[in-house]
Amino acid sequence: xxKRYVMVHxxxxxxxxxxxxxxxRSENGTxxxxxxxxxxxxxxxxxxxxxxxxxxxxxxQQCENAPCVTVCPxxxxxxGDDGLVSIKADKxxxxxxxxxxxxxxxxxxxxxxxxxxxxxxxKDTRLARGELPxCVTVCPxxxxxxGDANDPQSDVAKLIxxxxxxxxxxxxxxxxxxxxIPTKRGGIQS
Amino acid sequence: MNNTxxxxxxxxxxxxxxxxxxxxxxxxxxxxxxxxxxxxxxxxKDKSVESAILKAAAIxxxxxxxxxxxxxxxxxxKPFHFWLxxxxxxxxxxxxxxxxxxxxxSPIGIAYSLIVLxxxxxKWKLGFLVPLAHxxxxxxxxxxxxxxxxxxxxxxxxxxxISAMNAYPMLNTAVLPALxxxxxxxxxxxxxxxxxxxxxxxxxxxxxxxxxxxLELPVxxxxxxxxxxxxxxxxxxxxxxxxxxxxxxxxxxxxxxWIGVVGIxxxxxxxxxxxxxxxxxxxxxxxxxxxxxxxxxxxxxxxVLYAGQSYIS
Numbered sequence: 001x002x003k004r005y006v007m008v009h010x011x012x013x014x015x016x017x018x019x020x021x022x023x024x025r026s027e028n029g030t031x032x033x034x035x036x037x038x039x040x041x042x043x044x045x046x047x048x049x050x051x052x053x054x055x056x057x058x059x060x061q062q063c064e065n066a067p068c069v070t071v072c073p074x075x076x077x078x079x080g081d082d083g084l085v086s087i088k089a090d091k092x093x094x095x096x097x098x099x100x101x102x103x104x105x106x107x108x109x110x111x112x113x114x115x116x117x118x119x120x121x122x123k124d125t126r127l128a129r130g131e132l133p134x135c136v137t138v139c140p141x142x143x144x145x146x147g148d149a150n151d152p153q154s155d156v157a158k159l160i161x162x163x164x165x166x167x168x169x170x171x172x173x174x175x176x177x178x179x180x181i182p183t184k185r186g187g188i189q190s
Numbered sequence: 191m192n193n194t195x196x197x198x199x200x201x202x203x204x205x206x207x208x209x210x211x212x213x214x215x216x217x218x219x220x221x222x223x224x225x226x227x228x229x230x231x232x233x234x235k236d237k238s239v240e241s242a243i244l245k246a247a248a249i250x251x252x253x254x255x256x257x258x259x260x261x262x263x264x265x266x267x268k269p270f271h272f273w274l275x276x277x278x279x280x281x282x283x284x285x286x287x288x289x290x291x292x293x294x295x296s297p298i299g300i301a302y303s304l305i306v307l308x309x310x311x312x313k314w315k316l317g318f319l320v321p322l323a324h325x326x327x328x329x330x331x332x333x334x335x336x337x338x339x340x341x342x343x344x345x346x347x348x349x350x351x352i353s354a355m356n357a358y359p360m361l362n363t364a365v366l367p368a369l370x371x372x373x374x375x376x377x378x379x380x381x382x383x384x385x386x387x388x389x390x391x392x393x394x395x396x397x398x399x400x401x402x403x404x405l406e407l408p409v410x411x412x413x414x415x416x417x418x419x420x421x422x423x424x425x426x427x428x429x430x431x432x433x434x435x436x437x438x439x440x441x442x443x444x445x446x447x448w449i450g451v452v453g454i455x456x457x458x459x460x461x462x463x464x465x466x467x468x469x470x471x472x473x474x475x476x477x478x479x480x481x482x483x484x485x486x487x488x489x490x491x492x493x494v495l496y497a498g499q500s501y502i503s
Contacts, residue, residue: 018194038195071354073285074278093274094267097285100205103357108200114267172356
């Protein structure tokens with residue numbers, strides 16, 4: 001795979017405005033009862049007046065070693081040439097093995113297509129046209145950075161090479177491609 | 191306060207519900223029943239007569255797997271597209287391997303049942319199947335061996351199916367396939383006993399029935415040992431795995447475990463062994479104890495599936 005698409009969620013910059021979720025829903029026509037993307041505002045943590053929140057992006061982690069692809073009996077969940085984990089809805093029978101196997105619980109059954117569904121970085125629409133995913137484009141604080149980490153000149157490559165980031169549940173060996181920059185608390189000194 | 195980020199229903203970690211627990215039970219029961227039927231036939235000296243246990247197994251095994259597969263198909267979100275799973279295979283998926291095993295197991299099981307039940311078929315107005323049964327007769331030995339191997343596969347497969355998910359520490363253990371195989375044997379023995387006593391009116395002092403009863407204690411003890419090993423593995427792994435042990439003390443699944451699995455499934459059958467031989471060997475007691483074993487195994491499948499999915503690492 002020549003490309004390695006990754007997404008960085010800068011939790012310092014995120015303000016939990018939900019613009020990304022709305023853009024995602026609009027771009028992908030996600031039915032109302034389900035979502036491909038949520039930004040959960042968790043907290044507050046700490047004691048007043050030093051309260052803080054955590055902005056937790058919940059969406060497909062585009063694992064390099066994806067449990068959903070391994071367990072899918074029909075091959076409906078597959079890794080494309082671009083390395084992205086995607087779903088062929090017409091091959092899916094709805095056994096929900098992938099929904100159960102996903103450690104991040106970001107797969108769901110689409111009530112309209114009756115097939116498994118999830119974020120695919122807007123692969124078929126915006127990415128195919130050479131644009132950025134809808135959530136990245138719409139973010140008012142530039143908290144989302146997306147690109148090909150195999151290209152050393154890309155913004156994401158520079159970012160994950162220079163900033164302290166973390167990924168979720170790495171102990172399960174899934175190698176997620178959503179990186180997070182943790183919140184660094186404290187005021188800005190002038 | 192409503193959250194700002196939307197409906198959380200899709201994030202429920204319990205994806206597979208009771209229908210799948212019933213399927214896991216039925217597959218284990220089918221495999222266990224035929225394994226015991228064939229095993230006892232190999233063990234017995236007189237192979238010319240079909241024992242009531244084997245005849246019961248020949249009915250229970252195909253019926254159980256058919257009901258189980260019906261549960262499985264109708265639990266799909268696209269049940270009428272189930273054929274997709276039969277033409278597309280992903281051999282890294284335990285489910286695909288299971289589909290292949292079941293694809294061979296189900297028809298071979300039916301073929302074997304026809305051979306075993308060839309003299310009974312006319313009584314059930316299924317006389318038209320007798321010529322087929324006789325045509326299959328020369329291949330009996332081969333069918334028996336293949337079916338026995340496939341039944342071990344199917345019995346263990348249900349355990350492999352859910353242990354393949356590393357997101358759930360209670361399911362992701364090596365002991366689960368073994369636990370499911372032995373508990374399937376215990377369900378199979380219980381169902382065979384009921385079938386033999388009720389459908390074939392066998393004497394409760396029948397020799398084969400006695401031999402099968404001899405198997406029940408070791409099977410139950412290994413089941414208890416595997417359960418103990420499962421919980422020990424969780425305890426020593428620590429972290430999210432150890433947290434899953436809370437399922438033994440908190441919530442409705444703790445009650446299902448202690449009342450259903452331990453109380454009804456283990457304690458009643460074990461205590462019944464202390465009854466005087468005369469009482470113990472009456473038909474009523476034998477059927478009641480067998481029903482307890484079946485209930486225990488069904489409760490075990492529910493406990494493992496629900497408690498297993500409730501704790502995520």
